[in-house]
Amino acid sequence: xHEARNDAARLLVVDDNKVNRLxxxxxxxxxxxxxxxxxxxxxxxxxxxxxxxxxxxxxxxMPEMDxxxxxxxxxxxxxxxxxxxxxxxxxxxxxxxxxxIELGAQDYLNKPVNPVLLKARIGASLEKKRLQDQLxxxxxxxxxxxxxxxxxxxxxALGGKRVVASVMFSDIRDFTPLVESQPPEETIDLINxxxxxxxxxxxxxxGVVNQMIGDGLMAIFGAPLPLPDHEASAVRAALEMxxxxxxxxxxxxxxxxxxxxxxxxIASGEMVAGYAGTSRRATYTCMGDTVNLAARLETHTKxxxxxxxxxxxxxxxxxxxxxxxxxxxxxxxxxxxxxxVYSVNLAQQG
Amino acid sequence: xxxxxxxxxxxxxxxxxxGAEFVGxxxxxxxxxxxxxxxxLRATLAAGNADAFRRAAHSLKSNSLTFGAxxxxxxxxxxELGGLDPVLKANAQPLDALAREYSQVAEALxxxxxx
Numbered sequence: 431x432h433e434a435r436n437d438a439a440r441l442l443v444v445d446d447n448k449v450n451r452l453x454x455x456x457x458x459x460x461x462x463x464x465x466x467x468x469x470x471x472x473x474x475x476x477x478x479x480x481x482x483x484x485x486x487x488x489x490x491x492m493p494e495m496d497x498x499x500x501x502x503x504x505x506x507x508x509x510x511x512x513x514x515x516x517x518x519x520x521x522x523x524x525x526x527x528x529x530x531i532e533l534g535a536q537d538y539l540n541k542p543v544n545p546v547l548l549k550a551r552i553g554a555s556l557e558k559k560r561l562q563d564q565l566x567x568x569x570x571x572x573x574x575x576x577x578x579x580x581x582x583x584x585x586x587a588l589g590g591k592r593v594v595a596s597v598m599f600s601d602i603r604d605f606t607p608l609v610e611s612q613p614p615e616e617t618i619d620l621i622n623x624x625x626x627x628x629x630x631x632x633x634x635x636x637g638v639v640n641q642m643i644g645d646g647l648m649a650i651f652g653a654p655l656p657l658p659d660h661e662a663s664a665v666r667a668a669l670e671m672x673x674x675x676x677x678x679x680x681x682x683x684x685x686x687x688x689x690x691x692x693x694x695x696i697a698s699g700e701m702v703a704g705y706a707g708t709s710r711r712a713t714y715t716c717m718g719d720t721v722n723l724a725a726r727l728e729t730h731t732k733x734x735x736x737x738x739x740x741x742x743x744x745x746x747x748x749x750x751x752x753x754x755x756x757x758x759x760x761x762x763x764x765x766x767x768x769x770x771v772y773s774v775n776l777a778q779q780g
Numbered sequence: 781x782x783x784x785x786x787x788x789x790x791x792x793x794x795x796x797x798x799g800a801e802f803v804g805x806x807x808x809x810x811x812x813x814x815x816x817x818x819x820x821l822r823a824t825l826a827a828g829n830a831d832a833f834r835r836a837a838h839s840l841k842s843n844s845l846t847f848g849a850x851x852x853x854x855x856x857x858x859x860e861l862g863g864l865d866p867v868l869k870a871n872a873q874p875l876d877a878l879a880r881e882y883s884q885v886a887e888a889l890x891x892x893x894x895x
Binding site: 446447448449450452453456457460491492493520522541542545 | 797805842861
């Protein structure tokens, strides 16, 4: 047994030839890595989808599924497309090597593989993967999975595209007096629990929380990924948020803490969604009249003394069984004409 | 045949990097696998399966070069690149020559393993 170093990686060796598999495995284990093997492309893909690997060494000429087919499959698979692949083969002709690289292989090593070269190439590939993983982890932490995926597929570019979606604004009523009545540590705890519950309700209905400002949040349903029924999804998420806050309040009551109440505004329609900011720091957001309206509706919940207010575009797309109450035309700041506002009725929902 | 059956520097370099004991096991594996590849070449030639013929020749080439069996590797490479037609035209004689070269390689590798 060789001592595993702390930079040991988990590698997958794919080769139909037993001598090649044994020799490559031996070389890699001597370098301190953990090695698993597969004898053809089909088996390799099964293993890659089941377990995590840091790098794959791939032979090209194989029965059942050859290396080219494996590379094609990897490229199509969002989970696997970033896996570094070093092709180890004795293919004849430069054209084949070019094809490997074009299909996304990081490197090409001729067989029999020179162990010193192998070590250098693997080191370089793993280092590149480490940097990529770090970057991905940062994107994951600061963006939603949907935005992270959009970034991965479409790349980053400032500017937006027109989408039809629903936007939600929500915040905690009378938050300032609440904050003043308790130590800041408790406020942080409260905010964290609150956000955890809200994120859960929003993402379970396909929404994306893209902004958190103090006790308020903004969520988009239908961008960056299209969402059929985005209006109904947003309303269902809102109802679940109210329900979760109710349960949270029961806990708080038991701990003799003050209750919290939230107000939610939802509007639907066309908007521009994309990355706004600078090339160094940007956020995924959406803009337009629909977005302003949603923010105004959320503000209006205080005056109307209702929990969830929606616009007529959202109302029209809702199934009949969702009980809403018309509040009639309401003067909204920033709107020339009064707009129809509806309150989603909490008590009568199924 | 002028080229050495086994290119010694290649074989010794392999022993040095992978360990002599391990190379002994690797030789055993090759001596088990190579006759299967030779049989596969005959079978795929008879069946007219060009892809499988090319793959078998490719495998044999790759393994031969690993051990420094330069001549065997070159012969396998010719089969890989040439395909079925020239072998059929020559009445499978290239496969007979390949088998003869392989026996010499097998003998030389066995000696080296036991040295």
